[in-house]
Amino acid sequence: MPQSKAGEPVPFVDLGAQLKGIRPEIDEAIAGVLERGDYILGESVELFEQEFAAYCQSRFAVGVDSGTSGLELALAAFDIGAGDEVITAANTFIATALAISHVGAVPVLVDIDPGTFVMDVAQVESVITPATRAIMPVHLYGYPVDLEPLMELADRRGLVVIEDASQAHGARYHGRRVGGFGHAAVFSLYPAKNLGAFGDAGVIVTNDPSIDQALRLARNYGSLVKYHHLTKGRNRRLDTLQAAILRVKLPHLDAWNQARRANAAAYDQLLDASRAVIPPPRAAEGVEPVYHLYVVRSPDRDGLARHLRDDGISTVIHYPVPIHLQAAYADLGHGEGDFPLTEGYAREVLSLPMYPELAAGAIERVVASIERFAPAGRLASESIWAGT
Numbered sequence: 001m002p003q004s005k006a007g008e009p010v011p012f013v014d015l016g017a018q019l020k021g022i023r024p025e026i027d028e029a030i031a032g033v034l035e036r037g038d039y040i041l042g043e044s045v046e047l048f049e050q051e052f053a054a055y056c057q058s059r060f061a062v063g064v065d066s067g068t069s070g071l072e073l074a075l076a077a078f079d080i081g082a083g084d085e086v087i088t089a090a091n092t093f094i095a096t097a098l099a100i101s102h103v104g105a106v107p108v109l110v111d112i113d114p115g116t117f118v119m120d121v122a123q124v125e126s127v128i129t130p131a132t133r134a135i136m137p138v139h140l141y142g143y144p145v146d147l148e149p150l151m152e153l154a155d156r157r158g159l160v161v162i163e164d165a166s167q168a169h170g171a172r173y174h175g176r177r178v179g180g181f182g183h184a185a186v187f188s189l190y191p192a193k194n195l196g197a198f199g200d201a202g203v204i205v206t207n208d209p210s211i212d213q214a215l216r217l218a219r220n221y222g223s224l225v226k227y228h229h230l231t232k233g234r235n236r237r238l239d240t241l242q243a244a245i246l247r248v249k250l251p252h253l254d255a256w257n258q259a260r261r262a263n264a265a266a267y268d269q270l271l272d273a274s275r276a277v278i279p280p281p282r283a284a285e286g287v288e289p290v291y292h293l294y295v296v297r298s299p300d301r302d303g304l305a306r307h308l309r310d311d312g313i314s315t316v317i318h319y320p321v322p323i324h325l326q327a328a329y330a331d332l333g334h335g336e337g338d339f340p341l342t343e344g345y346a347r348e349v350l351s352l353p354m355y356p357e358l359a360a361g362a363i364e365r366v367v368a369s370i371e372r373f374a375p376a377g378r379l380a381s382e383s384i385w386a387g388t
């Protein structure tokens with residue numbers, strides 16, 4: 001493992017480091033598409049779909065042009081639209097809610113589980129109405145939502161579950177990969193995700209042959225046979241060059257996730273000793289996260305971020321404004337205080353550098369810098385979360 005020298009900048013992610021190890025295979029895969037000339041769908045998309053479905057232990061996978069598109073097409077495939085409500089978390093990337101809105105449905109939000117930062121499954125039942133059609137759990141930062149009680153509730157109330165697994169490629173819950181629990185699941189393949197293309201891409205998995213068929217039509221002008229259109233489909237196909245690139249990357253995903261977990265464990269150990277910030281919660285029994293992000297909390301988050309930046313360490317806030325306080329969602333009629341845990345979280349969270357190739361020395365350098373800003377034990381005990 002490369003060692004980071006004291007004072008060397010630490011980027012938030014380093015896609016170049018990942019590319020270095022696989023460059024010859026990538027070049028070969030791209031050359032293969034150019035030689036075949038099957039630029040639309042074609043061999044690479046078909047094989048990537050088979051390989052990704054197998055990876056997720058799902059029957060089918062359908063490649064699409066982005067994660068947001070995938071969420072929208074998945075909702076539409078279950079005939080969810082105008083007049084319907086879809087329950088999701090207030091603490092998510094806005095694309096989850098946008099997809100719900102773009103099919104004409106209304107996102108209904110719940111707060112986060114106080115022990116983690118993902119959807120509080122215990123709150124879901126209380127917001128079900130006669131208009132509720134679906135639940136969209138988000139495995140945020142690569143941490144699986146508590147899927148067993150969620151699926152039990154969905155079955156009992158006759159609701160569709162579409163997992164937003166855009167940050168959780170390869171994560172496991174009770175021994176099985178996320179994506180195989182819901183009626184469908186969507187993975188963004190945006191470049192910085194655990195499995196990322198070199199541009200926009202996404203994929204939907206399902207075990208339901210009729211949903212697989214509906215998705216294949218929806219992404220390709222409603223057509224399976226050229227110039228014969230069964231539905232008013234769209235053009236939302238997975239790009240063939242991206243599929244070829246993804247096929248090279250997929251066999252590395254487990255090793256990359258393992259490296260992320262090792263990096264998270266190194267951060268955990270150093271931060272436990274210092275208590276200068278609150279580390280992310282430890283995984284619950286039977287939950288195997290994949291650390292898309294490593295998110296700490298500090299009551300002086302903005303000061304800490306500035307200090308780290310001045311020290312050459314890049315951080316990001318995921319996410320500074322919860323869905324219900326976004327200008328785009330003023331129409332939901334929510335205000336400050338409606339989802340207090342999510343709001344507290346948005347004020348305190350800071351994502352530290354996290355990627356598979358992150359050097360042990362860089363992790364030590366990040367923690368040493370945090371400790372210079374926050375004398376051991378002080379900030380953590382002042383957090384609004386102290387004692388939770």
Ligand SMILES: *Cc1c(COP(=O)(O)O)cnc(C)c1O
Binds near residue numbers: 188
């Ligand atoms: C990245 C992401 C999306 C959107 O995916 P795109 O490929 O950028 O459209 C949706 N939901 C979550 C939770 C994400 O992290």
